[in-house]
Amino acid sequence: MKRILYTFAALILFTSTYAQESLKTIKGKIMYLDGPVANAEIKVSNSDALFKSTKDGAYEVQAYQGDIITFSYPSLRDMEVVVEDVTRILNITMSADINELDEVVVEASKRRGQREMEEDYGINKRIIKTAWGFLDADRASGQIRILEKKEISNVYICILDLLKNRFASIGGTGDCMQGGSLFLKRATGSISQTGSLIYDVDGQILTGAPTWIDVNSIERIAVLSSLATTATYGSVGSGGVIVINTTGGTASINSVQLLDRARLRNNIYQDNALSTNEVDKNLPTYLLDYRASSSREEAKLRYKENLKKYYNSPHFFIDSYSYFLEQGEDEFAADLLTKNIPLFNRNSVYLKAMAYAAEANDKVKISRDLYEQVFILRPNYGQSYRDLAESYRDIKNHKKAAAMYARYNYLVDEGFLQSDSVGLGAIIDRESENLLALEGDKFIEGKKAIKRLAKYTDFKGTRLLFEWNDGEAEFELQFVNPEKHYYTWKHTMESNSSRIMDEKIKGYSSEEFLIDGSLAGKWQVNIDYRGNKKLEPTYLKVTTYFNYGLASQRKDVKVYRLTLKNNNYKLFDLVNSGNSNPN
Numbered sequence: 001m002k003r004i005l006y007t008f009a010a011l012i013l014f015t016s017t018y019a020q021e022s023l024k025t026i027k028g029k030i031m032y033l034d035g036p037v038a039n040a041e042i043k044v045s046n047s048d049a050l051f052k053s054t055k056d057g058a059y060e061v062q063a064y065q066g067d068i069i070t071f072s073y074p075s076l077r078d079m080e081v082v083v084e085d086v087t088r089i090l091n092i093t094m095s096a097d098i099n100e101l102d103e104v105v106v107e108a109s110k111r112r113g114q115r116e117m118e119e120d121y122g123i124n125k126r127i128i129k130t131a132w133g134f135l136d137a138d139r140a141s142g143q144i145r146i147l148e149k150k151e152i153s154n155v156y157i158c159i160l161d162l163l164k165n166r167f168a169s170i171g172g173t174g175d176c177m178q179g180g181s182l183f184l185k186r187a188t189g190s191i192s193q194t195g196s197l198i199y200d201v202d203g204q205i206l207t208g209a210p211t212w213i214d215v216n217s218i219e220r221i222a223v224l225s226s227l228a229t230t231a232t233y234g235s236v237g238s239g240g241v242i243v244i245n246t247t248g249g250t251a252s253i254n255s256v257q258l259l260d261r262a263r264l265r266n267n268i269y270q271d272n273a274l275s276t277n278e279v280d281k282n283l284p285t286y287l288l289d290y291r292a293s294s295s296r297e298e299a300k301l302r303y304k305e306n307l308k309k310y311y312n313s314p315h316f317f318i319d320s321y322s323y324f325l326e327q328g329e330d331e332f333a334a335d336l337l338t339k340n341i342p343l344f345n346r347n348s349v350y351l352k353a354m355a356y357a358a359e360a361n362d363k364v365k366i367s368r369d370l371y372e373q374v375f376i377l378r379p380n381y382g383q384s385y386r387d388l389a390e391s392y393r394d395i396k397n398h399k400k401a402a403a404m405y406a407r408y409n410y411l412v413d414e415g416f417l418q419s420d421s422v423g424l425g426a427i428i429d430r431e432s433e434n435l436l437a438l439e440g441d442k443f444i445e446g447k448k449a450i451k452r453l454a455k456y457t458d459f460k461g462t463r464l465l466f467e468w469n470d471g472e473a474e475f476e477l478q479f480v481n482p483e484k485h486y487y488t489w490k491h492t493m494e495s496n497s498s499r500i501m502d503e504k505i506k507g508y509s510s511e512e513f514l515i516d517g518s519l520a521g522k523w524q525v526n527i528d529y530r531g532n533k534k535l536e537p538t539y540l541k542v543t544t545y546f547n548y549g550l551a552s553q554r555k556d557v558k559v560y561r562l563t564l565k566n567n568n569y570k571l572f573d574l575v576n577s578g579n580s581n582p583n
Helices: 002-020 114-120 159-166 227-237 276-280 285-292 296-310 314-326 330-343 348-360 364-377 382-394 398-413 424-442 493-506
Strands: 023-032 041-044 050-052 058-064 068-073 076-082 092-094 127-130 133-136 144-148 170-175 179-184 198-201 204-206 218-224 241-246 461-468 474-480 486-491 510-516 521-531 538-546 554-562 568-576
Touching (some): 041 058, 050 058, 068 092, 076 092, 076 493, 127 241, 159 170, 159 218, 159 241, 198 227, 218 227, 227 241, 276 568, 285 296, 285 314, 348 382, 348 538, 348 554, 382 398, 382 424, 398 424, 424 510, 461 568, 474 493, 486 493, 486 510, 521 538, 521 554, 538 568
Parallel strands (some): 023 092
Antiparallel strands (some): 023 058, 041 068, 068 076, 144 218, 170 179, 198 204, 461 538, 474 486, 474 521, 521 568, 538 554
């Protein structure tokens, strides 16, 4: 078995090396607001060449897969884009390099602007980044204890271990395997609790201890305990706040309970998202033709008529395939896919979109075949392993699913794939543990009992997994709770460029959200799509897992075609039952 894994690892290196030898021509336009940016500078990593955009903002460069293209212009924020296997068109929209909410610097009060602190963050170890902005421990109203990277030893197993040992004011229960909670000790003659700590991890507010964070990835960690420093977090911060900044700022809310951000700020939803019917008016004419048909047979005729016009468009076939599957025309859809697969078989982005459509319509064997093709094209992408493992699980081949997860972990351990403890890695850990917990007795030899990691199996509630086929896709997700408060997760170059860079380097395009039973009721999920740097749709797959972690666990898969840009519109409603801890 080990020999097979070594062979596979060598194949990955060969495939990656071959991909690096293919020089790509990449072109597009550079825009700011509604106008072109002339004379913008374009640089490609590992090259001394300097390119400039024309008067209409156009440019053309050559680069290898894995190269980083940097776009620069005075007074505008630099933009860096990693070249992928499918990168051909990059239409860049630049943004102003200013912070409109920057504070006024008042020397007498020692206040410093947010922009100034951001600039000093890399050299001043006493500055910490929170969900609400930067804090300078030397100028803050209350006392802040900060521990920087060089003071953090790798002997600590997880964040619980680190905090309890390095901060005398922190006590707690539990351990790194089973999970636990922490609290601040109050010096009132005896040790007492005033409420559990909450955690601000790279701007995400969490109520559960993030034991999944690799201690070695922590750049700075701070304890906020005074009213002056925790007031911004509202009443939930009364027990104290642990602020954690990780390398690259890429830690996410992957594996702990999401605290409803609306409880911290007065984010009131105004029912201003566009409806599904309003968005559907922007569908391509061929889909509107299908929907206007009086019968399935008429829709097939409309397809044949449109085929003459769109015969060279992969998206026409993706959309048509999905439509006819939804209508129950399985044979017609299968024939459509078979005849036109040559348009897709060398493009992982198109193949993944087609796989989404098959999966959403329960054609799990077809989706497995498509994910296998993506895997062959992208053996150095972590997402390829996760997708193929779950597709094996869908066809009830649990042993192969477990083997694929094991292969991913082996290649990460051996350094063939990028290590990732907070992005895709946490998703894979959760899903592999879930697979073993629910299906392990079906394929583990001797049906030996295996102790599961509580941090990945103790969650009981609704799990949402968002995946997108195009790595260049930018969007904002808005979660509206039953009380009409909202929280926004931003996946844009302007707001979260380090996250997008991390996705490109490690090869993933997914994010999970956990909604526990304390947030029961009807939720609404909206999206504001910002585009994908080319004039093509993005396909977003949303998998909702109900009763996650229980024997009754089930999932529902939906796929959304994203084209309408810069409008907040409704994706779906979600009823969270609140059964997070059923008897």
